Amino acid sequence: MSKDMGSCNPQRMIAGIIIGLMIVTMLVGILILGLKSSESENQEANNPIVIEDFECVLNNISETRKYKVNSPFSISCTRSLQFGSNSRLIMKFNPNYNLSQEYVEVNVSIENDIIKAGSWEVRTSPHIELRRGLIECGQDGVYDITFQTPKTNISFVFIVDIDKETTGVELKFTEKENEYLINCTYRRECDPACIILWEVRNGSIGPLPHVGFNCSDPVDWMVHCWGNIPKTSINLENNTLMCRPNITNQTEADYFGAVLPNNILQCNNITDCDFHCPKESLDDYFIDTTYCNIFHRCVNGTLYSETCSIGTFFSTRHCTCAHIDEVLQDRSCTRDGLRLETGNQIVLCRAHKSIT
The missing domain is CATH 2.60.40.10 (Immunoglobulins)
Incomplete structure (x- = not known):
């Protein structure tokens, strides 16, 4: 008799209802936050970030010129850019002797300060720099560099022309x-x-x-x-x-x-x-x-x-x-x-x- 009456206790029933409402409220809040986050990401994807002060140059020279064999060969960026953990640096090369042929020279994740990529060395601190030592025969052509980030892609194209004596x-x-x-x-x-x-x-x-x-x-x-x-x-x-x-x-x-x-x-x-x-x-x-x-x-x-x-x-x-x-x-x-x-x-x- 006491057990049946305990199960119908009004106070317990009210407490159960309150707890249920609290759980429903928490679930609704989590759902709303998720929707707002998704909406924000979609807005960022539809409006890529424009980085006006990020520029890369060849051998620290902005104008186009011919380079002699055994000249320094590097590509540096004038200002450091904060990349996320999922950012990558990709550089493709089309040689002058066969512009239809494309080689991927660099394809690395931008995480460490110094990264080795084949014949190239990529430095990310204090600024982005790609080094290859000295210009050699066969390295004249088109270099296409792309920085891939979760928010945007930034690309630069360089033409290397060798002055052959x-x-x-x-x-x-x-x-x-x-x-x-x-x-x-x-x-x-x-x-x-x-x-x-x-x-x-x-x-x-x-x-x-x-x-x-x-x-x-x-x-x-x-x-x-x-x-x-x-x-x-x-x-x-x-x-x-x-x-x-x-x-x-x-x-x-x-x-x-x-x-x-x-x-x-x-x-x-x-x-x-x-x-x-x-x-x-x-x-x-x-x-x-x-x-x-x-x-x-x-x-x-x-x-x-x-x-x-x-x-x-x-x-x-x-x-x-x-x-x-x-x-x-x-x-x-x-x-x-x-x-x-x-x-x-x-x-x-x-x-x-x-x-x-």
Whole structure:
């Protein structure tokens, strides 16, 4: 009897109702907070954060320029940005030699101060910086960097263009009994190219038939090519020779190519020539009496004639090919490459004296 009456006690019933209401109120509050949080996240997603003071530059230089091989290579950001735990740094690379090919160079989570990613080192403190050491051949191209955060993505694109040093073809010519020996060298940084021997005939050029012309493997980007030309294979009166680099840019190939002046061929082949080796010359260098980019070497009476590469004349002071501006200071040449004040004399370069 007491048990049944206890279960119907009004006070207990009221307490149970109050506790139930409290539980319902707590659940409703949690639900409302969840809805507000979701609404806030959706608003942030629809309105990405704009970061006006966050900028990245290549090698601390804002303007576009060409970089030499072995120059420093780094990408740094001017101001630090607070990234969340789920932020990532992704860098993609499209090389110039094949822009359609894409490589993912960096794909790391931005959490630690120093992060290794292949050849790259990523520093996040006190500011964002990507380091790779020195620029090497093959690293010219497009770098696309993206900072991925839970709230927004920030992207930068950099174009790296390498200034590849190129020297003009240097052509050396030697006469033998029944043939000519041609030696040509050419240096093109990062993209070495072999040399093709051409015949220049009436202003047009074409391959020289029946001539073996070989090129060595490049050493320090320098290619050396050589060949023997039978004297019967070229008409000295009208034609001459040209060493021309085998590259796709035809304008560049013409510019850096070396033409063997016709008078060199004649001087090495006929007796009636403007230049003769002195009989007493054992091994001496002589300037050409007409052209500043030509010089002659006499070894025991045998003549070897050579041309200086593009941008250089033969210097009587240094007895070697030197920059045109330096040779002009000696007042021995015109800028057009004509020799001055030699008359009909043969000037011995090494001894700085004249032989009549």
